[in-house]
Amino acid sequence: MKALRWHGPRDLRLVDLVDSALQPGEVRVRVAYCGICGSDLHEYVDGPHAIPVDCAHPISGRRAPLTLGHEFCGTVVESAALEIRVGARVAIEPEYRCGTCDYCRQGQYNRCISMGFVGLMGDGALAETVVVPAYTVHDLPDEVRFDQAAVLEPAAVALHAVRTSGLRPGDACAVFGMGPVGLLTVAMLRQCGAGEIIAVDVQAGRLGLAGAMGASKIVDASREDSASAVFGATSGKGAAIAFEVAGLQATIDSTLACLRKGGEAVLVGLMGKAQIDVFDIVNRELRLTTSVGYRDVFPPLIAWTAKGLIDPSVIVTRKVTLTQAVPQGFEALISDKDQVKVLVAPNGEDVR
Structure with missing residues (x-):
């Protein structure tokens, strides 16, 4: 698969990677859209800030170089979790959590002592596919479009x-x-x-x-x-x-x-x-x-979007392919203040 990897400031490389085997409780998602976040821009311009470089993140086991992208959605293409079916349209809540610390046991998983984000502390979705923990996966009703689901994270x-x-x-x-x-x-x-x-x-x-x-x-x-x-x-x-x-x-x-x-x-x-x-x-x-991160908010956001009460995609100003992500995504967001949210379509979906 193709992936956009962070190697250092102003050093994003489009590379070919071999899909890794799934571990129990993991899910592979074919990415429909991935938004470029302000955190991604900070890492691109003068990182690392959140990206682990010297030591691997305790949950993801990853350190740089790694694939950016934590605002994303897509379709499940492989599942090693019984509760997640192949073919499901999904949005991803990309917060890592250990599940065992005091905060996690109290339901405050955004305060987990090992909290991190897919796409910043582990490989993310500026790639054709991404592997995520099953607990990050939320089913999407048909009424929610992928370009709306990609903006659920912000x-x-x-x-x-x-x-x-x-x-x-x-x-x-x-x-x-x-x-x-x-x-x-x-x-x-x-x-x-x-x-x-x-x-x-x-x-x-x-x-x-x-x-x-x-x-x-x-x-x-x-x-x-x-x-x-x-x-x-x-x-x-x-x-x-x-x-x-x-x-x-x-x-x-x-x-x-x-x-x-x-x-x-x-x-x-x-x-x-x-x-x-x-x-x-x-x-x-x-x-x-x-306020940091989020907890227990994806279900209401998905429901409100499905009912037409909110439309997160209103802030999307451009859609680009993975090969265009650096010049028309990262660089455009830095230089053109009229750009608000750029979505990347790693598999070439609708980029109108």
Whole structure:
């Protein structure tokens, strides 16, 4: 099979690999679509960040070089798990879990002490086929298209962040950063009963998508002060909850500044060290919440998509083949801010 392998920064190689034999509890999936994630871009530009290089990951047993890709779906072509049938259309929840640590036993598998992701800590789906643990597999109803299913993974990040927050029906919310997860956070807030939803970014195209995803107000932070705009949209009260999904100091500052007293900031974006005004946070009795990965959210996402309540594929801006993945996928996402979510079709499915 052909696979796109990470060997180092700016070093992705399209290679031919021999399919490995399945171990008990594993499933081989023919990949329909695999999305390129911001995490993949970070690994491509200046990794490794999450990719194990010196030591193999304790669950996958893999280290670099490895195949990227953790947002994917496809068809089961081989199964060594009794509960998974060959021919099933499936979406993959790509979180590794040990199943034995305290967190796993409590059902908090996204906090597993050995947590990792297929396609970052093990071989992923920028390949014609991929082998995954059976516990990652979710059946797809006929009503869910593959291009929708490939975007369920970032939708899962968004829904888990919303569920982790203290959202109550009618709460005014702000979302800073209209990348894929930020846009999907807007959609999840709308689905979960938020009131005013203010979307903040500096790209007009992405703000337009935010309106299509359910934002009631869009704010171009390159033209106006975003925190002031949030207060204006909430009759001077401020947001009850604000989601930081960009991973930038400036957006962290604005996320905190736009909150009402007693409000909550949910940190989803990834970055290194940041500065915060602790006096201000304490004085306004703000809450800081963080969200990582997801748990127990794929079933509702699949059901909502099947019923037409959400459509994750709205954020897809391009579909490419595996041979086009680097120039028209990775490089395009870096240089063209109008690109939001690029799907790769490793087996040449519909790339219109």
